[in-house]
Amino acid sequence: MTLIRLNGVTKSYPASSKDAAPVVAVDDVSLAVDAGEVCGIIGYSGAGKSTVLRLVNALETPTGGSVEIDGTDITRLPERELRTLRGDIGMIFQQFNLFDSRTVAKNVAYPLEVARRPRAEITARVDELLRFVGLADKAKNYPEQLSGGQKQRVGIARALATSPRILLADEATSALDPDTTQEVLALLKRVNQELGVTILVITHEMDVIRTLADRVVVMESGRIIESGAVFDVLSAP
Numbered sequence: 001m002t003l004i005r006l007n008g009v010t011k012s013y014p015a016s017s018k019d020a021a022p023v024v025a026v027d028d029v030s031l032a033v034d035a036g037e038v039c040g041i042i043g044y045s046g047a048g049k050s051t052v053l054r055l056v057n058a059l060e061t062p063t064g065g066s067v068e069i070d071g072t073d074i075t076r077l078p079e080r081e082l083r084t085l086r087g088d089i090g091m092i093f094q095q096f097n098l099f100d101s102r103t104v105a106k107n108v109a110y111p112l113e114v115a116r117r118p119r120a121e122i123t124a125r126v127d128e129l130l131r132f133v134g135l136a137d138k139a140k141n142y143p144e145q146l147s148g149g150q151k152q153r154v155g156i157a158r159a160l161a162t163s164p165r166i167l168l169a170d171e172a173t174s175a176l177d178p179d180t181t182q183e184v185l186a187l188l189k190r191v192n193q194e195l196g197v198t199i200l201v202i203t204h205e206m207d208v209i210r211t212l213a214d215r216v217v218v219m220e221s222g223r224i225i226e227s228g229a230v231f232d233v234l235s236a237p
């Protein structure tokens with residue numbers, strides 16, 4: 001079953017000045033990600049990877065083409081259905097994007113508070129998530145008291161709070177050292193295999209793709225220049 005589908009998607013931004021040309025960030029991209037799959041998008045800075053992620057979680061509207069989640073075109077959804085959609089899509093970031101003034105538990109609880117879940121349910125869910133990411137003993141700590149790897153594990157727990165079917169990872173290990181990177185990638189593999197979450201990961205690091213992804217898409221100048229099984233596309237160096 002195809003969970004995420006981009007059909008001939010283009011996203012261009014208006015010219016920054018009168019003499020400049022419009023920026024075509026994403027140029028006629030078609031992509032299908034099956035439920036349960038880990039799909040990687042690799043490419044240099046400026047290739048259009050983050051724009052693809054922002055189109056998938058409807059933070060951007062395409063200039064052309066359509067974006068479908070589970071068969072629904074999300075490009076013209078009313079606000080109410082957009083909120084439901086966002087509960088179905090978790091996201092993690094290079095700089096973790098945690099709330100520094102909230103405890104670890106409060107960070108993880110945040111999406112559930114926004115969704116107005118009952119307090120008892122939030123407590124139980126946060127507890128379960130922190131155990132899943134191995135941080136049950138850090139519930140009362142603040143982000144500044146954690147290592148980079150621990151912060152990203154909090155980010156993952158928060159992204160999973162509403163039990164999304166999709167997790168978007170934007171350079172999620174780029175700020176981490178190699179050992180910590182492996183630890184976070186191993187956790188993401190468990191998120192995929194044990195929880196069945198479909199993962200779309202963007203990165204400029206081949207190793208991330210090799211460790212985590214089933215399939216890879218190579219982007220350059222807004223276009224897909226190659227795609228296929230990781231083994232076929234990224235042959236060993």
Ligand code: ADP
Pocket residue numbers: 013023024025026043044045046047048049050051052
């Ligand atoms: P990547 O994630 O691969 O580094 P991006 O998707 O961030 O690439 O950017 C692709 C291109 O689109 C770049 O040339 C970038 O400068 C441009 N771009 C991205 N967002 C905007 C924006 N909001 N306004 C104008 N140009 C943008």
Ligand code: ADP
Pocket residue numbers: 103105106109119122123124126127128130139140
């Ligand atoms: P508050 O004082 O507002 O309860 P806490 O930081 O103690 O702030 O809790 C924030 C949220 O995180 C609460 O909604 C609670 O459900 C959850 N929580 C707090 N501590 C834990 C914990 N040790 N294990 C699991 N969840 C917790």
